[in-house]
Amino acid sequence: MKIFELENISMAAGFLLLMVGIWGIISQRNIIKMIISFSIVDTSIHLLLVSIGYIRNRTAPIIGEGVTKTDAATQITDPVPQALVLTAIVIGVGITALLLTYSLKLYRHNRSLEINHFNSLKW
């Protein structure tokens, strides 16, 4: 069954999380909740990436026990998404830190964390 395999489940979960995150970003007025939603979106994408790289019955792409140098191509999962996910995580951390700092700044200026209170610039 297609949907009950690990990669399918994790990918579906990734999509589900993505929906949750997007819903959070556009429905939550509180900017901290929005930032959390962003983190959820990030996580969902990481999950998707990992699912993309996954190949059933294979192991981590590290040569050593269980993986021989010569037969690595048939024994390991795709290493590229793992490298990408590493980068994506770091970028996500950076953006989250910035969002939090900005929200701190906004709170100090406006004494509020509601996104619709920061609309002095418009039109």
Add this chain to the structure above:
Amino acid sequence: MKILRNSALLLIVGFMAWMMIHLYGQYESRDALNPVAEYYAVNGPEETGAANLVTSIVVTYRGLDTLGEVTILFLTAAIIGLLLRTEKGSRKKSVRESSEFLSTASGILIPVITLIGIYIFMNGHLTPGGGFQGGAVLASSFILVLLAISNKRIGHRLLDYTEAISGISFILLGILGILLAGGFLDNRILPLGNFGTLFSAGAIPVIYSLIGLKVGAELSNVILELNQIQGEEEEL
């Protein structure tokens, strides 16, 4: 108004779900590596000498990405510094003595955590882990330092030096790659050594250690900046 908003919400989420189902519908479980990944699996160990293929990709094949990643953390730290800089310059600090328990435990834990961090990034080419992970562990020990020794001045300076020197060394190693080997960030400027040992994989362990130090310093810097606003008079 609310109905409009909610229906827009529903529309967006519904549509995104529909688009994702499109993507998901096209997905089929993979049973083989694609040519690029296969190249890494077959030639990676030979070309880079790293047992951990992810590391060989992160540090060498996609080294430019990694340079970018480091830069992003660097930027983040700098921006947070810029944003949280107070105009008055002097920061008031409410200093609370850390508890006996915390400071004692920290004394024991900090060296251990630091060591683990260093181990993680130095063995990045052999085992799961690497510069980012190690750096993050280092930064966690720094949190402990902040918590435990809150009355001492923590050297921004030391962090800055670590950050700058490791960053510049990273770039210099990259340039050495152009001069001595096949291109920017080529790890074969050092001998590949015995496969699977600590001193192998050319410059990868060196670069990863630099990354580890830099990431550690950058994350610590972020934490330090965020820590310094604690208890500060709020500017209005």
Add this chain to the structure above:
Amino acid sequence: MVNPIYIIAVLLGTAFLLGLFRKKGFEFGMALGMLAIAFAAVISVHWFIHLYSGTEGGLNIYTAGSKPPFSINLFMGVEESFFMSAINILGLLGFIYLFRAFREQGLKSSVLFLVLIMGMNVLIMSRDIFNLFVFLEIVSIALAGLIYLKRGKESAAAGFKYLIAIGVISAMLLIGISFFYLFAGTLNIDDYLQSNTLPVKGISVAIFLMLIAILLELKPFPANGWALDVYEAAHPGISAMISSGTATASIFLLYKLLPLSSLDWLPYLTVIGAVTFVGSNLLGIVQKNSNRLLGYSSIGQIGLMIAIIGLAPRLGDHFNFIFVSIFISHFLAKAGLFWISGIIMRSNIREWSVLRRNRLSLFMFGLFILMLIGFPPFPSFYGKWQLVMDLAQHKSFVWIAVILAGSFIEGIYLFRWFGYAMKEQDDEEKKIIFQWEKLIPPIVFSVLALGASYYTNNLSLLGPTLNLIPIYFILALFVLDFLPAFVKNSLVIAGMIIYSVLLYPSIADDTLRLIFGGIFMVGGVLTLFAGYSEKGKREGFFPFAVMMYAGLIGLIQAENLFQFFFSWEIMTLGSYILIIRGKKSMKHALNYMLFSLGGAYLIFIGFALSHIGQVTFDLQTLSSTILPGWTYTLIAIGFLTKTAAIGLHIWLPGAHAEAESDVSPMVSGILLKAGVFGLVLLFLLMGAEQAEQKNLLYILGWLGAITALGGNLMAVFQEDAKRLLAYSSVGNLGYILFALAFVTHVGWMTALTYSVNHFLFKTLLFLAIGGVVMRVKTHNMYEMGGLIKQMPLSFIAVLIGIITLAGIPPLAGYGGKWLFYNAVLSKGWYFQGMFIFFAGTIAFLYCFKLIYSVFLGQPKDKFRQVKEAPVWYLIPQIILIIGIMVFSARPDLLLKPVGTMLSQSNYFPTDPLNWENVTASTDLGYWSGYKIMLVIGVMFIILLSWLLLMSRKAQKIKQFNIVYAGERPFKPETTHFSHNMFSHFYKALGFLSIPVVSAFWNGLNSVTHSMAENTRKIYSGNGQTYIVHIMLYIIIIYMLMF
């Protein structure tokens, strides 16, 4: 050649190094940063020169010692090196510009800037999709930090909105990239393009996500609220980087990734770009905040570039030329304007009047504005020309209309803004410092703009044939602007005379061009004489006066459509600036410019239509156009805008009346003839049959008749002497138009005679009245009176002028009338002829009012001491009077050659005038100029003697003898005899002068404004709403594409 990867290494290394510096080492750190960017700039420019001049395709740069797709590779081609050079030069100047801001905010902020530049360089070079994502994030994050360089509440809010918008966009991008990898098995652009795998549906969704994310980075309307807030809140130095820098990188990114998609994105890009261009500009017209306005304009221009990418297949080989010329104009102008905004620190566009305190920055402001709109000689002008011509070849008329509509709307707010800078009150209280380091970047960009214009001219398909001498002369005058006015005036007059002498041989055989050239050049020199009465430097007058005359002469010299249009625009520009110099002419100059711009675009479209299927732009192509009706109509309406035909006339009275005393004759007596010349040329080239078939001539005739009547009627009810003359010009040009519409020998002769007449008498009248106005300091006729004693020469001039105008024998105007009625009768347009006849009668009324209320009647107390008009005003008047006399006595001097020309043109061989010595005759009668003069002269003398004889016993009444006065005056002016002089006529005919036309244009104006006002409410300021916009935008585009 230095490996471009060193650009990355050096910029990033310097950034890391600067992290070490503390306050003490600030200057040293800045110097290092500047060196690093300069290094990047030098290398990229070097590469550009090398690749552009050489045959080499470019350099592939491999990293990590492996070949792509296994490692990341960069590519340095000619396009890459061009955009990198642009970005690095911008970066270097931007870095200098932000010197003070960096010092305030600490060296760390300059580190962000270095990283930003580095990121953009990689964005341009990298060929790996994920790598592009990483560096896009670097650029975004660096900007997110730099937005807060100008600290404060607004910046914080804008920065946050920016971050969440970018967050959503990059999430889409990353999902796209992930699935791209899944389906394509590679991350390398070239690898994917070379592998000929059939695309599955999933990959097209993935590529869609990637492209839509890049597109959203380019801020398409209306999913761009976040960007507008950033433009408004950020430091102008940063806004300049966003508008010119990151937009450049992003648009190149789009261009680079576009080939990945198997779907045809181009039509969508065209629509997206065009909607953005028009929509964003439309919202700009109600914007008051200068930085936000620049934001709207910037987004609009990027939209235009996106549309051009979308239209690429229709542009063929010309794509590069068009794109680069539009790009470079936006790039230089937008950064320059943002920089200027940061120098003067005024957020309300009305307060930009402070620019007048610094001539250099005012000059640069004007230069950048004109460059944005696409006036010659700037690159965007060439780009738009080529774009419209190529689109016409593919019959993409909708896109032509949309692009020109967008440009027009952009013109509305940019010229309004320019008007504020030129004319709005300047609050002297508020001090302003023009910091030198902030002036350097816009100065460099101005110089680059001029250089780019020169190169575009050389590169364009037609450019090198342009006569650049006048342009150099204009530039020299800008440089010499510090000289006193009389020196510059002499220079200009000498220049014009020399140029006329040089020009003469080339047009000596062409009577038509000789006549109009004569009007332009002789008129130019004469009106410039009046300028000698100006004291001081008269800054900013002479370059534009020359610009106007250069444009006029260019029309005469033009050998092809391009040169004609180029000159047309130059002329419009020069005259606009001359007009706006008047004290109260801010609004009127804007009206003038907008009507001219609209008219010019119609001419432009007409030219483009005539170019369909043609190879050259030769003027003769008009004769073989495949869409004669459209071509004819559009071009004619364009010229009618200039001649102020009724319906398109509302700009004229204000513009002519409020201009300076010596500018009014230039724009009225001389400039209006440009439209006439255009019409004549159009008819000559296109042939009358086409127009006759479509009833165009008939319509034109009616239009002329109504214009003549309406213009004269409105002139009657004016209290302002110059306004009266201005309306009278509307009427006079109606005559010319009517006569032209006959397309018969005599009709045309009438039109040409009238053109010369109108030049002579209207220049004379405006000079004379201008001289009076200079002395009495008012335009209102009811405040004048009895000036005949103080200003006898002006009186004579006005008298001669109105006699000519009204067509009273014996002067030239009568000859015109004689011809006119001959033509009417032979054509058989009796009904229209009645209109004209009626209009002629009305002309008597205002002529009488003019001379009577200004010079006759009781003198005002306060004007007892006024002197005769300045001698420099009188000299040209005397020359003009002599001209009128000569022409009245010997009309054959002009009419004979005209007749010969018309007969030779294979156009009107029939029914010429018959000449016997100096007597002309038609089937209907004969006319001899000097005999009439003789007869009338004798009659005049007899009548005068009779009058003198009879009035010996008349009693002289003292001025203050009010024995006959019976009413108590409510308002002082109502007691003046000339106030409301023709109120009884108004009761009868006033309904005809109700300003329905003005009401129509005002209505159009307010509808546009309220539409913009309501539309921009979508930018609610709520960051979450902006996210919703982005998501909905993705949905709509997805629905359209799949």
